[in-house]
Amino acid sequence: MFRTIFDLLSNVILLQKYCAERGFLKSPQRISDIRNTAMEKIRSLFIKYWSSDVGLDGKTAIVTGANTGIGKATAKDLAKRGARVILACRDIVKAELAVHDITREIKGANVEARKLDLADNKSICEFAENIYNTEKVLHLLINNAGVAACPYSTTVDGYEMQLGVNHLGHFFLTFLLLDLLKHSAPSRVINVSSSAHAMGRINFEDLHSRREYHPIKAYTQSKLANILFTRELSKKTEGLGVTAYAVHPGVVNTELVRHVKSPLEVMWKKFSYFLKTPEEGAYTVLYCSLTPVSELVSGGYYSDCAQSATARNGRDDGTALKLWAVSCHLLGIRWN
Template identity: 45%
Template sequence: MCLLDLLRQPAWAILSLLLAMVVRLQRRPRWDPQACRVKLNGKTAIVTGANSGIGMYIAMDFARRGARVILACRNESLGMAALKEITKTTGNTDIHLRLVDLSCMDSVSNFATRILEEEKALHILVNNAGVSGLPRQITKDGFEVSFATNHLGPFLLTNLLLDLMKRSAPARIVTLSSVNHKKGQVDFSHFRGENLVYGMDKVYNHTKLHNIICTNELARRLQGTGVTANSVHPGIVKTGVLRHYPFWIRYCFNLLAFFFFKTAEEGACSTIYCAVAEELEGVTGKYFDSDCSLVLPAPLARDAALAVKDFEICERLTSKL
């Protein structure tokens, strides 16, 4: 739109556009992925939930840097569409789709087994996939579906791939959490769907708190291995994560998103930073916000004794399967 076209618009449209421009300028992170010249040639990366939204842009960035990228997706058709888009955009043909349903522990185990059989190395693992707003449902493994998808599935996947990552060190694990973890609670009966209150993002908030707690404990256990583990808040991002919410909530969210929320590409920035930035070499057990800044998570997320207990419970739950 040229200046003359802009001036012909109604006053409210001009003000809306200017407001959107100001907000977009204010939400730009301090670190720009496009200005980072780090190359990933010879490196292998896995991104869960890479068929759309933040995950696809993370995978796209890794592909531009020359990595072998494995798209870990649940939906084959959407995954193939993302693969073709990434290949076309970046020119990188070393992009591969592998199917996994993180809510099903058998699917996670089968995925990890195939990775261990096919891949000689793994340098980056991004636990991006997540859901919010799902109604109460218990999986065949006996887990509440949101906890299985957002936490127990990624927890099991990460632990199954750890030995490969240790052999590939230096390597990095990045888990997407959320600032909403500050509203979360720790009640281990939640894993089985007990004592949960469903409404808006309450269950989601609990899962995101567990993400940080277990990532911190994982980082402690990985000290000296050359593998780091960090958590990130991508920001308030306009993605498909609210697809399970009522229409009126999605409508209001999308209306506000135009002015105030990050795009999926912008939301990928903090994760890419943790995965590739040279200044984070060796940095582990930390939590980064959407501005790629190191910040303190909620007090519960910094409780070392709770972290040990949480990790051990998750180990017991997933090792029995």
Template identity: 50%
Template sequence: MSCLSCCLCCPIILWPAVIGAAMYFLRKYMQGGQFIKQTNETGKVFIVTGANTGIGKETVLEIAKRGGTVYMACRDMNRCNRARDEIIKETNNQNIFSRELDLSSFDSIRKFAAGFKREQDKLHVLINNAGVMHCPKSLTKDGIEMQLGVNHVGHFLLTHLLLDVLKKTAPSRIVNVSSLAHTQGSINVKDLNSEKSYSRIGAYSQSKLANVLFTRELAKRLEGTGVTVNSLHPGAVDTELLRNWGFLQNDLGQLMIRPLLWTLFKTAKSGAQTSLYAALDTDLKNVSGLYFSDCKAKDVSKAAKNDETAKFLWAESEKWTGVGTSKVD
């Protein structure tokens, strides 16, 4: 017994054990709010963009467990089909479908929406989850800066193309995955498309602010239709979105940073919890225009409350997408 006590008191053993335990409990704490309410989604139809990995895949997995019919809208069909097969195997829910959607292409978005409408006449929840982060400057197929184009404009068009089905199915919901990064963003009204200058972080923050502004403006325009729309911050999540972080692109960076990511960042499953809360919680049936984090309503930045900026962004998004109306009919 004394030998065991000596071993436990040995600094070489004691301190690593204390540090390891501290990291474990800190990791548990950092996972944030969890959506634990039981719901039955049998008979309901969902679309989740960016559904083959990370938060999107975990969102589909949980909805599938609850009996929902889910359309996984993804750019990479090989990965989408593999993810779909894994989800079906785990849940035994055969109503999971993989469909091609490239949010950097208006043609692809229109093709996806038209194909969905040929297959379904109802849509209960649209989860605009897909995104890119901190990527080098590039343009979508339609000439829009990639982060703004994929994170906001592509989802703006997709949402509009599906509004008629959402209204027909009401009560229904739209969930826009934004980020806390919106608080650091601003809408550059003089250079919205980053033609004069470009910052990876600035463009990302602008696109996430655009998600919140779009949500708040759309909520006003959808009042009385039975369609709600809310945005959310999933948390700092260890997913493939981090692939453009330079210090993670070498072995030394991986060695040094990975333990911190493991401790301080959410898993993809935990990152999906607020999306599930916004999409499924029965208490939110009539709640619209809000922003959630850790399964709770949170305040947004001052810039996200600017109605004039929201109208400007809406008008510019209409011009880009050709939606061609300032009112949602």
């Protein structure tokens, strides 16, 4: 594929040079049009379009971190299909703005913003209590919210921020909402992970990076935790009508990378055209939300709208079981 991309770029450069020498492209706009067309061709080689006509009338979904990026794109698509969608967000003002944007674009959309801070166990409990008080069913729990490569900080309850938000917060939220998910079966839990899990290791000796903190290592640990949580959750819910899937959305141009600094920041901006849009990043989340359960594998890892193989560390059942036990201990819950 990279050879094909290189050849296409080379041909574009040669074509521009040929046309410029012969005076065919005196207009800057024509040069820009040729370049943009070529870039679109290259982009289409590795970002494939996906669609589905499945409707979701009568279904209820919760999407965490839905005020922006993949979460917002997911919520919008689900609402367009007729689902009731709850945008669970830390910043309620931004969440209300997202609700306004969605209802403005989709006539009759049933969307609502609710406060949820995944870095605060009390907030998670209050959110879950609110859901039980207002919702009779829950068919989709999409654990999308996350932080990446942030400076060292801790959650309200003392967990390292990336592990706390990306893994423990969603682990606790899923635990609290599981009875409603079982009551609403068939239902699904979708955990947004990343291919970066391949570089991760669960450091049980220093889970919260108190001895040494490296933002990328902490991030990859949290994304591996998403994979292992999904794997073990699928076993715990087998036969209960609740299935679980882990998703790699791809390299997406979102606010998630706001903490990434130069030179990576420069590269990110330079090649942003080749990154997925939030709508494209939502494709695999939606694929796992809408595809018939008989065509999916609970506990599986999905990328580009297809099942994919995790790295070896993502298939370690011993580590998955130990992480489950440690997570329960940290949260003070019993989940057998």
